[in-house]
Amino acid sequence: MKALLFIETDGEKVLGASCELISAVKALDAQGTALIVGSRAAADTVATFGIPVIFTETATDSDTLTQVLSEMVKELNPDIVLLANTTLAKDIAPRISGRMDLGFVSDVIGMNKTDDKVIYTRPAYGGTILEHIEVEGTAVVIVRNGTFSKPEAASNASVTEKKVEIPASVVKTKIVDTVIDNCESVNLEEAQVIVSGGRGMGNAENFKLVEELAGVLGGVVGATRPAIEDGWICRTHQVGQSGKIVAPKLYIACGISGATQHTSGMTGAKYIVAINKDEEAPIFEIADISIIGNVNEILPVLIEEMKKVKAK
Numbered sequence: 429m430k431a432l433l434f435i436e437t438d439g440e441k442v443l444g445a446s447c448e449l450i451s452a453v454k455a456l457d458a459q460g461t462a463l464i465v466g467s468r469a470a471a472d473t474v475a476t477f478g479i480p481v482i483f484t485e486t487a488t489d490s491d492t493l494t495q496v497l498s499e500m501v502k503e504l505n506p507d508i509v510l511l512a513n514t515t516l517a518k519d520i521a522p523r524i525s526g527r528m529d530l531g532f533v534s535d536v537i538g539m540n541k542t543d544d545k546v547i548y549t550r551p552a553y554g555g556t557i558l559e560h561i562e563v564e565g566t567a568v569v570i571v572r573n574g575t576f577s578k579p580e581a582a583s584n585a586s587v588t589e590k591k592v593e594i595p596a597s598v599v600k601t602k603i604v605d606t607v608i609d610n611c612e613s614v615n616l617e618e619a620q621v622i623v624s625g626g627r628g629m630g631n632a633e634n635f636k637l638v639e640e641l642a643g644v645l646g647g648v649v650g651a652t653r654p655a656i657e658d659g660w661i662c663r664t665h666q667v668g669q670s671g672k673i674v675a676p677k678l679y680i681a682c683g684i685s686g687a688t689q690h691t692s693g694m695t696g697a698k699y700i701v702a703i704n705k706d707e708e709a710p711i712f713e714i715a716d717i718s719i720i721g722n723v724n725e726i727l728p729v730l731i732e733e734m735k736k737v738k739a740k
């Protein structure tokens with residue numbers, strides 16, 4: 429069984445989650461080749477894990493990477509193409525799969541090999557069930573971070589430099605700027621009061637109401653994953669299964685439906701206030717106080733009332 433690993437870098441260093449793919453290859457007892465684009469130093473690092481590396485010096489935009497990976501798939505004809513669960517991988521992996529007519533499995537949390545067949549396990553329906561998937565032919569697979577451990581150092585493998593032709597016609601996008609994500613650290617775990625906002629806040633401007641109420645109450649701002657994915661607030665504020673587990677005295681959930689992936693992170697709260705326009709929202713099942721209505725009308729009133737109480 430042959431595996432092609434796309435090892436991602438931050439421009440210089442290897443991303444930790446990508447390194448875990450090397451352990452996945454070892455667990456499958458497959459013959460792995462790592463592909464690294466752009467950083468020769470990263471290529472040398474990966475070779476120290478005993479896996480042969482193909483290094484290519486090109487741009488690292490997603491159009492170019494899709495082309496490079498597609499060419500490598502043509503040349504090496506792997507049974508599996510492995511990528512770590514990153515934003516970039518989510519962009520390029522489906523494109524390679526579509527372009528090359530290959531199977532695609534995302535968010536894989538387990539791989540089981542029997543008789544040269546691999547069964548991929550991934551959560552579905554918000555993690556309430558697990559799917560076991562088999563792919564005909566080559567599979568493009570995104571592996572969830574933390575599924576495999578970091579690899580052990582081994583005897584140095586080779587690094588082969590390769591030139592891949594990138595026709596100008598395949599590059600449709602251009603990176604015009606790169607901005608460093610300066611997320612502030614936030615101690616949600618120890619906060620006594622948390623005001624959290626979800627998709628129901630509607631937009632970044634409205635989300636400021638959540639921040640304002642948290643400020644008035646001397647609390648900390650929490651958020652659901654959609655609010656973070658929409659860029660309304662930094663990911664350090666995420667509460668839930670893939671965020672922080674919190675246990676404040678007071679948790680105010682604003683425009684949050686109450687999906688298990690969120691509530692599993694906040695059911696330790698002593699007192700829960702939920703504001704939602706849908707009276708059947710699951711969040712009300714665990715709320716001590718349920719406020720049914722438009723959060724963007726209710727929050728300004730709450731903020732004003734709290735200010736009055738504090739001024740007394």
Ligand SMILES: Cc1cc2nc3c(=O)[nH]c(=O)nc-3n(C[C@H](O)[C@H](O)[C@H](O)COP(=O)(O)OP(=O)(O)OC[C@H]3O[C@@H](n4cnc5c(N)ncnc54)[C@H](O)[C@@H]3O)c2cc1C
Pocket residue numbers: 551554555625626627628629630651652653654655666667668669670671672682683684685686687688689690693703704705706709721722723724
């Ligand atoms: C593996 C995995 C891990 C995940 N981890 C997390 C995690 O750690 N944390 C997390 O939060 N999510 C996580 N999720 C996502 C989770 O499944 C839900 O999609 C998410 O929690 C829903 O967020 P939400 O409540 O903001 O959005 P929605 O479910 O879309 O709910 C929005 C709510 O707002 C209400 N609403 C809309 N407009 C208004 C208004 N004007 N006034 C009042 N109410 C309004 C709606 O009635 C609705 O109930 C994860 C998912 C997966 C698959």
